[in-house]
Amino acid sequence: MSRWAPEPPRPFWPNGHEAARDGRPIAIETRGLRKTYLGKVPVPVLHGVDLAVRAGEFVALIGQSGSGKSTLLNILGALDVPTGGTVLINGQDLGRLDDDALADLRSQEIGFIFQEHYLLDEFTCLENALMPVTIHEGDASDAQRQRVVGLLQRVGLGDQLHKHPDEMSGGQNQRCAIVRALANAPRIVLADEPTGNLDSTTGAEVFALMRQMNRESGVAFMMITHDDRLARAADRVLLIEDGLVHEVDETLHRPGPGAAR
Amino acid sequence: MAPRGGRRRRGGPWRFERQVAVRHLVAGGGQTWLTVSAVAAGVIIVIFITGLIFGLRQDMARLLTESIAHVTIEVAEVKPVPLERVPGAGPGPSSSRLEQQAPQEKAIDDWPRVLDIVRAVPGVRLAAPVVRRQAFASRGANPIGTTVVGAEPALQEEVAPVTENLIAGRYQGLTSEEVVIDAELAEDLSVATGDRIRLSSNTGASDSFTVVGIYSRGRGRGEAYVTLRTAQSLFGLGTSVNAVLVKMVDIYAADQAADRIMALVPYEAKSWSREFPRFLDALKVQSAAAYLTSAFSLIASSFAIASILIVSVLQKAEQIGILKAMGARRRQIQTIFILEGLGVALLGSLAGAAGGTAIVYALSLVEQPVRRVGQTPEQLFPVAILPVYIALAVAAAIAATVVAAYLPARRAAALNPVDVMR
Ligand SMILES: Nc1ncnc2c1ncn2[C@@H]1O[C@H](COP(=O)(O)OP(=O)(O)O)[C@@H](O)[C@H]1O
Ligand SMILES: [Mg+2]
Numbered sequence: 001m002s003r004w005a006p007e008p009p010r011p012f013w014p015n016g017h018e019a020a021r022d023g024r025p026i027a028i029e030t031r032g033l034r035k036t037y038l039g040k041v042p043v044p045v046l047h048g049v050d051l052a053v054r055a056g057e058f059v060a061l062i063g064q065s066g067s068g069k070s071t072l073l074n075i076l077g078a079l080d081v082p083t084g085g086t087v088l089i090n091g092q093d094l095g096r097l098d099d100d101a102l103a104d105l106r107s108q109e110i111g112f113i114f115q116e117h118y119l120l121d122e123f124t125c126l127e128n129a130l131m132p133v134t135i136h137e138g139d140a141s142d143a144q145r146q147r148v149v150g151l152l153q154r155v156g157l158g159d160q161l162h163k164h165p166d167e168m169s170g171g172q173n174q175r176c177a178i179v180r181a182l183a184n185a186p187r188i189v190l191a192d193e194p195t196g197n198l199d200s201t202t203g204a205e206v207f208a209l210m211r212q213m214n215r216e217s218g219v220a221f222m223m224i225t226h227d228d229r230l231a232r233a234a235d236r237v238l239l240i241e242d243g244l245v246h247e248v249d250e251t252l253h254r255p256g257p258g259a260a261r
Numbered sequence: 262m263a264p265r266g267g268r269r270r271r272g273g274p275w276r277f278e279r280q281v282a283v284r285h286l287v288a289g290g291g292q293t294w295l296t297v298s299a300v301a302a303g304v305i306i307v308i309f310i311t312g313l314i315f316g317l318r319q320d321m322a323r324l325l326t327e328s329i330a331h332v333t334i335e336v337a338e339v340k341p342v343p344l345e346r347v348p349g350a351g352p353g354p355s356s357s358r359l360e361q362q363a364p365q366e367k368a369i370d371d372w373p374r375v376l377d378i379v380r381a382v383p384g385v386r387l388a389a390p391v392v393r394r395q396a397f398a399s400r401g402a403n404p405i406g407t408t409v410v411g412a413e414p415a416l417q418e419e420v421a422p423v424t425e426n427l428i429a430g431r432y433q434g435l436t437s438e439e440v441v442i443d444a445e446l447a448e449d450l451s452v453a454t455g456d457r458i459r460l461s462s463n464t465g466a467s468d469s470f471t472v473v474g475i476y477s478r479g480r481g482r483g484e485a486y487v488t489l490r491t492a493q494s495l496f497g498l499g500t501s502v503n504a505v506l507v508k509m510v511d512i513y514a515a516d517q518a519a520d521r522i523m524a525l526v527p528y529e530a531k532s533w534s535r536e537f538p539r540f541l542d543a544l545k546v547q548s549a550a551a552y553l554t555s556a557f558s559l560i561a562s563s564f565a566i567a568s569i570l571i572v573s574v575l576q577k578a579e580q581i582g583i584l585k586a587m588g589a590r591r592r593q594i595q596t597i598f599i600l601e602g603l604g605v606a607l608l609g610s611l612a613g614a615a616g617g618t619a620i621v622y623a624l625s626l627v628e629q630p631v632r633r634v635g636q637t638p639e640q641l642f643p644v645a646i647l648p649v650y651i652a653l654a655v656a657a658a659i660a661a662t663v664v665a666a667y668l669p670a671r672r673a674a675a676l677n678p679v680d681v682m683r
Contacts, residue, residue: 079679100591103588103590106585106587118582120281120284120580120583121288122287122288123284131584135277135593136588137270137271138271138273138276139272
């Protein structure tokens with residue numbers, strides 16, 4: 001699948017039909033997505049977001065701090081519910097799913113990577129990476145185990161399988177978390193500043209791994225980042241501003257320095 | 262709906278939940294031990310208290326079973342009747358009360374018939390005709406009051422055993438010239454076996470007997486045993502007796518048996534529980550105290566468990582968030598914490614059962630100081646090791662812990678990933 005500029009510039013109008021035209025199914029789609037945090041003072045964050053991410057795409061999501069990137073990602077991952085609008089994940093309307101069905105969707109369709117690795121201290125690297133399988137199936141099959149061990153070897157953790165998170169470096173833990181996000185072979189990975197806690201060299205390595213996984217397995221990635229260089233290495237860049245999502249045409253509009261951080 | 266097929270389960274039920282719960286407990290270290298100890302303490306208290314109370318209860322029941330009649334049949338006592346209720350009695354100048362004329366002979370003349378009837382009453386183990394009256398025992402000057410019981414030794418042994426409590430001499434083969442007395446009376450009269458004492462009835466009749474046996478049941482003053490015929494002649498009862506003593510198979514069935522007997526014979530039948538109501542009350546109060554103390558200690562330990570688990574849920578909030586983000590269902594999170602509670606309950610209650618049993622066993626070995634030579638040493642704490650109550654304590658502790666775990670577990674299950682992962 002194509003990566004850099006080869007794709008011809010196209011007007012961004014995130015709309016299912018449009019996106020489906022290039023032949024790949026849509027993995028993530030939102031229509032008129034709204035979110036207002038209801039507290040003592042209501043905080044409106046998303047004002048009607050329309051977007052579409054196709055299967056296998058690597059999309060970077062940028063925007064100023066507090067612009068609603070995490071809010072959007074959490075809603076896409078069924079961790080939070082929108083105030084209005086619809087979210088379709090692989091064609092399924094999240095609004096129509098009950099609690100268990102949402103859990104199953106998170107289990108099977110989506111992998112999460114966060115700024116913090118959130119590995120479980122009580123478990124080894126391999127056990128952590130297998131956790132989504134364990135949650136869903138009780139115990140991993142030999143094939144699943146082999147696959148996950150293979151992924152851990154691919155990210156350079158082949159000799160860390162039985163170490164606990166506190167015995168590994170930040171970069172190693174984040175790589176383990178990436179494998180964990182892929183354990184159930186989801187079609188979508190949502191990553192919220194996955195390199196935010198890492199130094200730039202380690203961050204670049206971790207990013208390269210995600211990009212590699214994306215290309216090898218065709219998993220769609222949606223990654224929040226503050227790092228322009230990383231954003232530029234994505235297939236597409238979406239900017240969230242004033243509660244709306246815009247496509248950033250890299251060749252024309254470079255996101256200004258204000259956009260990141 | 263399940264996106265790609267339903268949930269298969271490999272590795273046995275709750276493989277994931279068990280694994281996480283066990284890791285939490287192992288990683289919990291001191292906190293886990295604290296919780297386990299709280300459960301163990303609760304179980305130890307329950308076993309200890311029930312062991313003590315039910316030991317006491319068994320001891321009392323044994324005392325009852327062994328040394329007193331469960332139902333006593335006697336000629337009805339004459340009660341003072343208020344004057345106004347006596348027909349034909351006008352207002353008298355001297356007394357407001359009038360004693361009904363008591364029958365001259367307070368005796369059960371037809372006792373063989375009574376025995377036949379009583380022995381047919383369900384639950385009656387045996388019935389013994391006896392003469393039982395107050396008398397004075399003396400050797401030389403000062404007479405000492407005592408209860409004289411005339412009974413067939415074989416039957417008497419069944420009502421209240423003598424031979425097994427003998428300190429000296431014998432009881433079996435008692436002749437009309439012989440008496441067996443309790444150790445306290447022997448001390449007061451300063452007599453030993455082979456000495457002679459005099460027994461005098463309140464009618465003035467008296468006779469002299471050889472002390473052939475001295476016994477002690479270890480509790481207070483006992484009775485002086487003579488043969489039935491001797492007592493009949495000493496108290497001028499001819500061939501009558503003045504009491505029939507009944508032993509029951511089940512001591513708690515005495516009330517019903519007494520009612521039944523009253524309906525069948527023209528005498529008064531008193532059950533032990535009505536004769537000594539405080540005794541029964543004491544038994545009831547003790548059991549109630551045991552149950553209450555047990556309940557309170559279990560409640561206290563389940564509060565301890567609940568609070569420790571609530572803290573643990575708070576500590577694990579972030580982890581619960583990530584587990585849910587990875588697809589764990591509410592139910593699974595809840596099960597993890599219930600299993601943790603169950604694990605703590607099993608460890609704690611088994612440790613408590615072992616500890617409690619050991620303590621109760623150790624206590625049961627402590628003996629009362631022997632006061633009299635020849636007296637069989639008795640337990641200082643009449644504790645009972647009751648497997649049923651130990652099992653109940655374990656089961657109750659497990660139930661209490663699981664109930665205590667339920668709330669924190671629900672709380673954990675309801676946590677929202679976006680709220681706890683920031
Ligand atoms: N749970 C919440 N309750 C109220 N306001 C929230 C909550 N979460 C986020 N916000 C607010 O919503 C806005 C967007 O937050 P967020 O999505 O985390 O931004 P970003 O990830 O782009 O930095 C911010 O103003 C933030 O303060
Ligand atoms: Mg954020």
